[in-house]
Amino acid sequence: MQLPYVHRVTKYDPADRDEHGTYTGAEDTASDHGPVEAAYLRAIKAFAADTGVERLSVREPGVVSLVHFGLEPPLEGFGLDGLLPNGLADFHDGAEVPLDIGLELVRLMLRDAGAWCRLEVEGAFAVHVGWDQYLYIGSSRPCPAALARTRELGLFPERLDASPYAFEPEEDGVLRPADDSFWAGLHRAVVGGRAGLLEEMYVDGASHFHRLTGSGHDTLAARDTLDAVRAGLAPRARLAVWPDLSSDVGAVLAALPAEGLVEVVWQDGRGRIHSAVADEEDFSELPGLMAGAEAATALSLYADERVPLFSAVMPDADGVLRARWQAPRSVDDAAREPRPA
Template structure:
């Protein structure tokens, strides 16, 4: 089972421009195809393949799942684009690019294009129980479907790509994490109200998409304002309050490892 009740789709194709005949005994590609997008006919073929699978599965809208953007380091072949390439698709503050957001297939194709180009943004695209589209490294595209989608597979071959059947996508959701998680429901906020009501301010880290977060200092005067502005389906983590003794904090920092400091913004958010 996958999160949100999604059952792992029974048909999974790995779609690439890499001819299986050019793989060694370990499955590693040994041919001459480049590992980055040509931003031309081959890239267009990838997008047409996704569109073909979506059409055969009768999918018109896709949900954005686990979106993320480049943070401190980028390991893609191509340099990340300003705004992660999302300008023109979502507002500049990334409103709308969040877990659970629904987009039409044509917008989904633009997101696939950005991922093929290593633009700095990534997500899974899924129609629950019907279709899943995952883009991996080196122009590897994974398409899961509830049916065999034989016409879409044939169309993909006609486009010059190679659809290969797999047991599962390596980007399927894993739900066996032992981390303690709970929903940010009324009980969660009531507990925070109780905590800050005792004059014990806390910090709330809001990861609204993977790789991008905001910090809030919760006090009795700010907690309701902060709650009203939390992004949809953001991941929230609660931390101890800031230490006002800056010299003491600096004295505890290691000399060899990276450290992160959080200055306090005077605004309520």
């Protein structure tokens, strides 16, 4: 739902913009970690008060992965340790936080700590941070007191039709619930030897891998493993199913492409799953890193090549799919699409 009142709130005076809207003044694009940063947070608090909001929901959380474009280095634990009870584990889609914790999450985003999300109350309020200290606040109400307070704080609120960071569904994704039917199909695929690895994308930019034992027609073992994995998945996680790891680790390494980015996933002698992203310059280091690996696979990091067997998104405990982000399109999706005449 598009909120009717959206404002871009910044420290950049509109008088210092050129004819294209580009800021040409002297303000730094990094947080000052001081009074200006505090002014941003007070402005959000004023808009929340005008809207009658005291709690916020985390939406589409993400963490920095391969490349970090922020002006400051990412913090250890993305700054979430000590802020949320279980750190990154509590940073999931749909997590509710009180306003003061929400403001601290905004502070982390202003500081390029490595974590990002939208903070919302559905149909009433939204706040998120863009590049270069651009803050976007949406409300179901006009918030005249908050606008006046924002100007008193030395910031500049500018009315927009919509935030450029408002959620938009991906063109190539699918929004399919990981319901009982999905898990029954996964069980059949595991028992039949077609599938053996589950990727849990719990935030954007980070995944856990789970090996689904019980192949070779061991129905009960597969059921027990799937039940245990399902119970431990993050709320609203996106799921992608892959073929099982290969016990011929040497063959996996020998088959790496001549160039390009891949994610190598392997299981060690204790049953733990690891993964590492590498390109052709790193491939020579993989045998040492994977020493003692008992099984492995390599997954391309290019979207058109990284196509899982099938995929889904975890619904809430009541069975309702409230996540907005989508799972990647799968081999199963391609098989269902009608072929051109």
